[in-house]
Amino acid sequence: MRMFGQVGTRDGDGAGGTVTDEGSGVVLRVAGEADLDTAAELFRGYLDFYEVTVQDAGAPREFLAERIAKGESLVLLADAPGVPGTVGFAQVYQAFSSLTLSTAWILNDLYVAPAGRRTGAGRALLREVQRRAREAGVAGVQLETAYDNHVAQGLYESEGFVREEFHVYFHDLG
Template sequence: MAGMDDQTAGQQEVRLRVAAETDVEVAAELFRGYLDFYEVKVEDPGAPGAFLAERIRGDESLVLLADVPGLGTVGFAQVYRTFASLLLRPMWILSDLYVAPSGRRTGAGRALLREVLRRAAEAGVAGVQLETAYDNQVAQNLYESEGFVREGYHIYFRDLG
């Protein structure tokens, strides 16, 4: 989770919407900013857009966009629906949350996060899980201020090339 706004001071009106296939280009631009923030090198500049288009078209993820009057679309969140085996219930993974530099300190990050939580509660899921970089203190402050608790598990990943 990258590029959050950690304060609501100076908060502007934020309008949220579910991304449709017609929003792929604007969502892909934000997605590229997110990938750049995490220093992910993408060889094909069209890959982020194609990835999002496939997720949206197949209803494989929920992609939310944040619009701020006068600034345009400044943020996005992407949620994957899955299951929590230990809870025997559905859960959501907030995989991506990003606000472009132009939209920071507008409340867009907090608004996106709260909308994910609202929709998750409405869907009756067990909870929302997320992860962020150890050094992304701004994002961690936002998540903790919204009731997220750091879990005591280690995350492992095996790259299969």
Template sequence: MGGDVVVRRADVADVGEVARLFAGYLEFYECPRPPAEVSAYLTARFANGESVVLLAAVGGRVVGFAQCYPTWASLELAPAWVLYDLFVDPSARGLGVGRALLRAVADHARAAGATTAVLETAHTNTTAQALYESEGWVLDTTYRTYALTL
């Protein structure tokens, strides 16, 4: 596999490719799901216009994706994006795919009028943390994230 990383916005016709990568993402985070559930989830996000999915290809092969959810930053009274999912196939790691996806997320968010983009990652995912920080993402030291399982 060689060549430049090409990133493009996915659409509903890409659900199969996104689902393949999304399954790898879920495995990485130890949350596997049946393929039909993954495809149904992604199809609904596309159909309802609820997320923006970017696909990265190297040598014509799709090897990574980022899924973002446009939302609002109420303290800024402006649009914001949440980068919720980012995954690069293990065979393509080290080729700049994650970096290309991060840059494309920032470009698309800016073009959509967003004033900020945020993401979360596991405390143990230090490889991803180093990448994010090298691309200008800053660890939030002001706010603490909480979750309530419902």
């Protein structure tokens, strides 16, 4: 089932696959098969940031390739003006909210490489996820971050995200 296969994309004239964030000049695009190496490099940076050890160096690329091929996630990439290469990525999954009886999106991953920080790339990715969610008729976007990631928390709260009063639990079955 392709969850994100029908999510609209646009370019400067509203028809193609890229959009430029007006405030920062950051160019955003939906990652496709041709972007897998770039997206995987950023994904590895994200995993390193959260101190996740990956035994197989190719696993992040394979994971993204499968999600994209099956339409199970929306992966956005960001290019910042004046910074070489792609500097950020976001990965979104579709979920369902029993409490609202509707669809919700989970912004599972948002990462900007050190060279792209303070360029507006993170904010542009976050805003594009929200724009696409509204366009898709989604009830809301949920995310989580580490307790000590105060920079990310500040960004999320400045963009209207509200800290919920729920505790997140996880039971590792591996």
